[in-house]
Amino acid sequence: MSAFSHSHNPSTSTLTAGFRLGTSGALAPTSSNGASRPKSANLVPTNSITTKDGVTVRARIDPTLTVDEVIKSLCLNLKIKDPAVMFALRDETDELVTNDNLRKKIKSKVGLKLVNAPALEAAEIVEKLSMKDDKTLRLTLFSLQKFIREGQFASEFLQRDGLRELLDVINISHGNTLAYALSAMQNLMDLDRGWSNLDNSFISTIVQILSSPQSLINVCRPATAILKKLVEADPLSAPGPVLPSTSRSPPSAPPGSVYRYGFDVVYGQMRKEKGLLETVVTRLGSADTAMVLYSMMLINSLLSHATDARWEEFIGELERLNVRKAVIRLMSSHTIEDLTSCILDFQVNMVRVTYRKKTSPVEPDVNPAHYDALEEIWHASKLEEHVAERQWSLLGFASDNMYDEFGDVGVLGLNCLKQFSQRDSEFFSEVVLEQLGRAEERRCPVARASNEVVELLLEHWAIFAPGYSTSTTFQPFFLNFYKVHALALKFFLHMWTESGSSVDDFPRIVALTRSQLHIALNEENSRAWHEVENDFLEAEYRAVRDRQMKELEEEDDFMTKVPVRNLRAKLYKESYEFVRQQRLQCLMQGAWFVNAIPLSSPVPKDTDNGMKYIHFCDSSAKFPVRNGLEDLPERIDISQISEIATGTCAAPPHVLRDQNDLPPPTPLTPSPLSFSVLNAAGESLADQIAPDQSRWADWTDALQMLRKDGGHMASQETAGFVQALTEIGLKIKLLDLTGEKVDIPSGLVAGPPPNNTDFFFSDLDS
Template identity: 65%
Template sequence: MSSANNSTRATPSPLTSNGVQPKSTTGIIPTNNVTTKAGVTVRARIDPTLTVEDVVRQLCLHLKVTEPHTTLALRDRDTEELITSENLRKKIKNKVHLKLVNSSAIEAAGIVAKLSLREEKSLRMSLFSLQRFIKEEKFAQEFLDRDGLRELVDVIETAHGNTLAYALTAMQNLMDLDYGWSTLDDSFIFKVVQILSSPNSLINVCRPATAILKKLVEADPTSVPGPIIASSSRIPPVAPAGSVYRYGFQSVYEQMRRQKGSLETVVSRLGSPDTAMAQHSVMLINSLLSHVNDTYWDEFIADLERLNVRKAIIRLMSSHVDDLTSCVLDFQANIVRVTYRKKTTLVEPEVELAHLSALHYIWECSGVQEGLDSEGHPSKWRRLGFDSENIVEEFQDAGVLGLDCLVNFVQDDPDFFSKVILEQLSRPEERRCPVAKASNEVVELLSQHWTIFAPAYSTSAFQPLFLNFQKVHCLALHFFLRMWNESGSAVNDFNRIADLTRSQIKVALQQESAKPWHEVEHDFLEREYRAVRDRQMQELEAGDDLLSRVPVRNLKEKLTRESAEFVRQQRIHCLLQGAWFLNGVPTQHTGSARRPNGQWRFMRLDNGLKYLHYVDSSAKIDVRNGTEDLPERIEIASINQITTGTCAPLPNLARDHPDIPTTLSPSPLSFSLLSAGGESLADQIATHQSRWADWTDGLNMLRRDSGHVTSEETAGYIKALTEIGLKIKLLDLSGEKVDIPSGLIAGPPPTNTDFFFSDLL
């Protein structure tokens, strides 16, 4: 093989294992340019059946390279991607320009040595390279084997500025592996918390620091990868000795508690003008919410409420709608779970000091004295509008959520609360509005409106009014009290006023994502009784009051869960079948893990639901069942976020598909799969709306921390299936002329445990 100082135009040389001219299934193998470390470029035909080690060995032989071939490797000259036996065939086929470089072992040894020297200039350059190399599993293993993790941790302990940013990013990328960083201790976590909390930290330092904490939160024992055995359950995972799945919420939150103001700093950065910083902050908060344990649940949720995170999220959504929709909807789904947990947590003043304090505050603000009822029995809580003195039973349905809402109503205007209570007590007993009972009823009505029960998936729409649950409760309770007074109601009219309030809630909260707050206030505070009553009568004529009864509402909740699970299975089935997509061009700057090698991409989920296999092609081709024809893959666990409307089609392709815009503006049928570091793993454009909905929602439903659906189509299917199922159930009951009660009263508990539940056939 001839060579020159810069390049060679000689006849391509074949590299084979047996001296025979290499062939491919389509003819002569394409020619690849190969550049040596000395800058010499040669042309060669490479047998794709060879291993990378054999290719490197033969290149060294032909080029008379003096270095041992074991110290060298091949990379894509343009993308710096390491050539492996898995991607060699594709690189040869696409005529990629290759280059000979140091092997992963040599690179790792050199970088570890430079990290230990701490010389500022070489340290920064080494860390800059480490950010990229550490993503390669082969390099990462060599780096870890040379005690590189300890050196990197030591650098993070002392570095600052861009050097620290590079070091943290390298650590973040290393933590994409599920091994090798189980030795990180509390002192390291605390150091990262300190870095994050420092007001002097640069944005490019705070982003990876936030991502590292998120990784640590999610690395709890319950997150050990394991086979999925059902839609909502997995075989109980067991973390092996030395596993990285040994951290979790407590490991991070305890260090955040040590560093004063750390959580406040994370929340404050939700308002950062840097979208990526705001996104990382939301994602960290989401991880904390998803993994918070029972030990710190009350404290952590109280901290978030004190810091008014919901308001910050609402403000954030209004300013970064496209970029942050996915993580904001995840936050909303987390708040649904928080709200449900509060609603199902009993109020126990004899056990929980916080509950006792809240009840004491409510009583003190009422300005009422304990007294006796008409039969001479002690009366305290009944004077505030409860049905009995058993406070645990009174909050049985509304739970701690009801207590919190009542406390908020009192805090909003203590004088008004006292005035209302005293005014009711001045009336005859049968004309009094039970204020406390009304508060809990409004909680129940709002919970029904926003479907606050153990949710399978949250709505695909942003609901700022839901995030303002207590403020809406306050308005709705004012409405309830006003309707009571304007209608001259008596005790027996409670359910009638509750129905009026339910009707008004439906009207006031419709299209809430676009409705200004002042219009919501007007609907609750200014609507006259007669107008509300007339509208409700029209609704009753057009509808069925059966839907408002408790057993029917409970049935609807059950059917919603079943419908959501059915749609989930259908979406995942679409992923298992696979589909063709256009490869997109991101309209915003994002790092890309791989450059597509064709205008089309076929993707299919494997049966284990762990990998998304794909192949790129210049045209649609026949793809067999299974994954044999799909050489590339994306690990589902590495998908941290699915964003939509993020990329545009190639202009020459867009002309063939009239449904897709021809400009470089984002296509509404596009979506991107992003890693934890914000790197794009795939940028795809669906050829029609149904496929886009199937895949974006299906992928979201596979993610462990996902809590929302993306498309209105999926949400509509769930709603339609629920309504059809409900109508069928009600037709069965009404056909048999079964009376459906307005409520169910539980009988007394068993006197002993000498019983069992029989199986009904």
């Protein structure tokens, strides 16, 4: 999973943070080179402690003591009569002091406060919640939002039936009181315990809140986050062994587990509230960046967790609402810095959707939607006005078997042809009728050409398998898949006509189209759409042919044959997994970073679940790190990590740095080697600057890859490694064939099936 360190006030000395990924409290053995450990490490700092009565004392606290021992000692020395169990320590920001963070706060000389223990705080808050007085509720809920994130407080709150009181408040509240109550509920749900008994009525309430146009933005934000959390509380996402991607049978959730909701439960309630999904998509155009981000997060979670039973219905609804267009608009938004990660996650989800459509067979006999799509294509052709019976060959199909005709492109190919026929039905019918007016050998098989263009686009965007994507930049043209397909198909038809092609020339026009695709879709994240349209619609055959001939001189065209493309797809997946494992090993080995200054407060992003930690320490100098946990006393729970944001912070002033280690300081300017680790509330758990580009790529991409859905890559370096390994592997694999001059066919034709089953397969002797 993932994690890091803390930012420091520029006026204090800048510390170096050493990190290493650990598993279940154990630490992988490694060592770090650097200066020796500071000799002053054993000195006990002095902290100021303020009592409930306002008395402030100075105390030297032994960092080897537990919090309970420190409190007992304070009560004894300050002659406090109440039992020590009634007290707790908090810092100046009201963060609870625990055994995990005590040493750090002592070392940093943080001011501490002796306050009520979490048990007393919880009892008082639960009592006030039951009063249902609006003013009291607002003040109580405001405190509850903060305290509920603490494990000790949450346990006491839940034991006192606080959740029931909070749910009652949500049911009767509105305005800011409701916003505070939902925020408290959102923060409680981040603990992944204590909310396993939420029923459909609660989910329905959240859905109704989101659907209401009267709901305030500060109400909709936590409500959206709660719905997202319920979607992700899927039995398949429960901590433990990761199930194979082919297995969608959810395991039964153990008693008390919150992983008992998921997509079907939430979407079932969403369907009852007409217009909710449309409202969520509409909010992608909100002026409130946080609201946009929460909406993107919910959509991504729904896409990642959609089940087979409702997948087609849900994806169809998103397509109808044109969510892709809404996301494309966000790509050019001025608030893009906060949305980059979510948009890249959406692209990865769309890769999965596209691949699944490509591999879903067209079965008009059993799927009414497929039958209806073919009906619409036929009606758009207007061939029924010229022929008495339907003949699919007139549209360019080789047979009437749609399962076979769309065998390589599946439902994606069917949808593309349907979109092409519907977007401009007059043009479509003219093209079809024009082809019928030609001699049979001169006709362009429109349907076959459409499917071929789909395959070329899948090849261009490297959609070889679900969950694998090396894109680190926005791909607005990919999200416009149907429109690009229409342009490329028009280009194909234009080249066919202008060159006077016949059926035997089909592969040549395919090659021309592939060449033009690479030109038109180049530099996708920076090109204007009108330039793409011009490249496809205004191209001249002779110019395209001349350029393609030059390209063929540099590259053997057998690399584009189907078997070679399939081999490249297989090697691509292997290379991706190899690089992923290498990046994860970098986390296990550990590294040193400079603590940085965050330039803004990040907004919350997607959440991970995990059982591992990243262990770290703060030090004014590097020192050799021994095996074990002694040298890395601090840790960050991976389950608290929500997102890895890049380019978010600047190097502190007056940093002592090795010339070869870090780039020159640029105060308050984002460092390209910086990254922040964020929790679900948008708070930074660590703000770091890597010593070099390689270390930055290793850690940012490894932390992204640890996400259960694969995440997205942050660096071109990692993406380049995957592509390079793929191409090297491909060339090595092909050496045996090319060396022996083995002919690689363009495709393989299956022979006739056996007449009977009276046969067996035998192992051949090597």
